[in-house]
Amino acid sequence: MNFSKELQQFHERLEEQNLGPLWASIHDLNTIEPKAKPIPYLWKRELIERNLEEAEHLLEVGNGLDRRALFLINPGMKDLKPVGWGGATQTLYAAVQAVRPGEVAPAHRHTTTAVRFVMKGQGAYGRVNGEKFAFEPGDYLITPTWTWHDHTNLGNETVYWMDCLDSPFTMYLNVCFTEFYPEKQQKLLVPDDYSTKRYQGGMIRPISDREPSIAPLGRYKWDFTKKGIEGLSQFAPDPYDGFAMEYINPSNGKDANDRIGARMQMLPPKFSGKAHRHVHSNVYHVYKGSGYTIMNGVRFDWSEGDFFALPAWTWHEHVNVSAADEAWLFSTNDLPIMEAFGFERVEAYEENGGYQPIKEIFQPLI
Numbered sequence: 001m002n003f004s005k006e007l008q009q010f011h012e013r014l015e016e017q018n019l020g021p022l023w024a025s026i027h028d029l030n031t032i033e034p035k036a037k038p039i040p041y042l043w044k045r046e047l048i049e050r051n052l053e054e055a056e057h058l059l060e061v062g063n064g065l066d067r068r069a070l071f072l073i074n075p076g077m078k079d080l081k082p083v084g085w086g087g088a089t090q091t092l093y094a095a096v097q098a099v100r101p102g103e104v105a106p107a108h109r110h111t112t113t114a115v116r117f118v119m120k121g122q123g124a125y126g127r128v129n130g131e132k133f134a135f136e137p138g139d140y141l142i143t144p145t146w147t148w149h150d151h152t153n154l155g156n157e158t159v160y161w162m163d164c165l166d167s168p169f170t171m172y173l174n175v176c177f178t179e180f181y182p183e184k185q186q187k188l189l190v191p192d193d194y195s196t197k198r199y200q201g202g203m204i205r206p207i208s209d210r211e212p213s214i215a216p217l218g219r220y221k222w223d224f225t226k227k228g229i230e231g232l233s234q235f236a237p238d239p240y241d242g243f244a245m246e247y248i249n250p251s252n253g254k255d256a257n258d259r260i261g262a263r264m265q266m267l268p269p270k271f272s273g274k275a276h277r278h279v280h281s282n283v284y285h286v287y288k289g290s291g292y293t294i295m296n297g298v299r300f301d302w303s304e305g306d307f308f309a310l311p312a313w314t315w316h317e318h319v320n321v322s323a324a325d326e327a328w329l330f331s332t333n334d335l336p337i338m339e340a341f342g343f344e345r346v347e348a349y350e351e352n353g354g355y356q357p358i359k360e361i362f363q364p365l366i
């Protein structure tokens with residue numbers, strides 16, 4: 001809309017007085033559809049590993065240094081202070097953490113909630129809420145809001161895992177509290193692998209958990225996840241996501257972590273998913289295999305160890321390029337938040353048979 005010179009000068013005077021003219025701002029505030037600040041983006045494994053190795057040489061974890069983790073900053077979020085709100089998407093922080101043999105990442109707790117996916121390496125252990133878990137590749141672990149957590153590596157190789165927190169969301173709401181445990185590691189309150197053993201039968205529940213609780217199961221073993229997907233893969237794949245499973249809280253059937261959703265999906269050889277978009281955003285980690293995802297017409301090629309961010313309301317489709325190998329994608333999402341506030345919407349891409357034309361190929365930093 002074109003405003004007269006007189007009106008433009010009036011707008012400037014209003015701004016100086018900390019007032020805003022709604023008639024000139026209404027379409028910025030009430031957008032026709034979401035305009036994501038973060039952009040579709042991909043981080044290569046080589047880039048993350050090289051920088052983490054440098055950090056391993058420069059930093060010792062444990063004495064005054066809490067965590068050795070590199071977080072993904074979405075270029076679209078960079079101008080938000082501080083540190084781009086740690087946003088890979090509008091609501092999700094994602095990082096890769098490296099713990100060297102003998103190190104202890106000290107115990108703390110925060111109101112931001114966290115989940116972890118073990119990428120590689122053997123010998124790490126975590127303590128969450130008084131319970132000790134072994135971290136093995138493919139395992140998914142949760143650290144719900146305000147639960148004490150510390151990690152150590154008792155093996156002889158560096159262990160790497162993905163951390164995902166809802167930090168940008170808690171930054172926006174201004175609700176983050178953090179507290180440090182008086183000792184390096186928290187006291188154990190239950191036997192080792194307590195919750196894993198209580199749920200080792202799978203879809204049966206201890207009678208004491210009939211009343212829902214926030215985190216009756218702390219760790220989801222890779223073998224179970226894999227087995228679940230193998231069962232699912234005996235039938236037709238989902239047209240958008242192949243064979244996908246989400247991690248749930250066995251006491252209430254909702255997401256395992258109440259503010260961050262997480263999924264594992266397998267794209268069979270030559271799978272070519274259809275495009276759709278949704279309000280919830282995702283951060284993907286390529287656990288195994290290679291392929292590409294088209295986001296808003298741009299092709300993002302990925303292979304094992306890469307990460308990519310899918311912002312809100314972005315068209316996307318996943319493709320496994322291999323004729324022989326499966327592709328396995330782990331992902332986190334903010335669907336629990338979107339659903340809690342009634343914001344979630346999904347739309348299928350109808351043109352071109354449901355597949356986006358590729359306009360451009362993304363060139364990642366290496």
Ligand SMILES: [Fe+2]
Binds near residue numbers: 108109110114149
């Ligand atoms: Fe933490």
Ligand SMILES: [Fe+2]
Binds near residue numbers: 240276278316
């Ligand atoms: Fe999707």
